[in-house]
Amino acid sequence: MVDELRSRIMRAVKSKNTAPEMAVRKLIYAMGFRYRIHGTKLPGSPDLVFRSRRKVIFVHGCFWHGHDCKRGSxxxxxxxxxxxxxxxxxxxxxxxxxxxxxxxxxxxxVVWECEIKNEAHLREKISLFLEKNEKLDGGESLSQG
Structure with missing residues (x-):
C-alpha cells in the first residue's frame, strides 16, 4: 500500500510548469523581460530562454537537483x-x-527552489544576470544560491 501511494505521488511530480518555475516566470515578466519557455533544442531544455541575449535560466528543485540547502540535502x-x-x-x-x-x-x-522565498534577492540576482554583458563562469552561475 505504501509503495503504491509513493508511486502515485512520484508520478504526479511535474517537470515543467512547476510552482517554482511559474513564480520565477511571473517575476521576470513583471520585471519587463520577455522569454521563451522550455528550450527543447538546447542542452538540458532550459526553463527560460532569452535568445537575443544568449542567456538561459534553469529553475531547479532543491531535492531533485541536490542543492546544499536544508531541503536539498x-x-x-x-x-x-x-x-x-x-x-x-x-x-x-x-x-x-x-x-x-x-x-x-x-x-x-540556476535559480534554486529555496531562493524563491526571498523575492528581493531573487529579483536582484536575475536583474544582474540579464543585464550583465560579460560572460559568467559556468561554475559560478551554477553554484549561486
Whole structure:
C-alpha cells in the first residue's frame, strides 16, 4: 500500500510548469523581460530562454537537483540507494548541460527552489544576470544560491 501511494505521488511530480518555475516566470515578466519557455533544442531544455541575449535560466528543485540547502540535502528514508543515485545523475546531467551551453557561448543561471522565498534577492540576482554583458563562469552561475 505504501509503495503504491509513493508511486502515485512520484508520478504526479511535474517537470515543467512547476510552482517554482511559474513564480520565477511571473517575476521576470513583471520585471519587463520577455522569454521563451522550455528550450527543447538546447542542452538540458532550459526553463527560460532569452535568445537575443544568449542567456538561459534553469529553475531547479532543491531535492531533485541536490542543492546544499536544508531541503536539498535531505536523504530519503526508503529506497535510499536509488534516490541518491538518481539525484547524483541529475547533478551530473545539469553540469554537462551547463558546460555544453557555455561552450556554445550561452550564459547560464540556476535559480534554486529555496531562493524563491526571498523575492528581493531573487529579483536582484536575475536583474544582474540579464543585464550583465560579460560572460559568467559556468561554475559560478551554477553554484549561486
Amino acid at each position: 535531505r536523504i530519503p528514508r526508503t529506497n535510499t540507494e536509488y534516490w541518491l543515485k538518481k539525484i547524483k545523475r541529475n547533478c551530473a546531467r545539469d553540469i554537462e548541460s551547463v558546460n555544453s551551453l557555455i561552450s556554445d557561448n550561452w550564459k547560464c543561471l
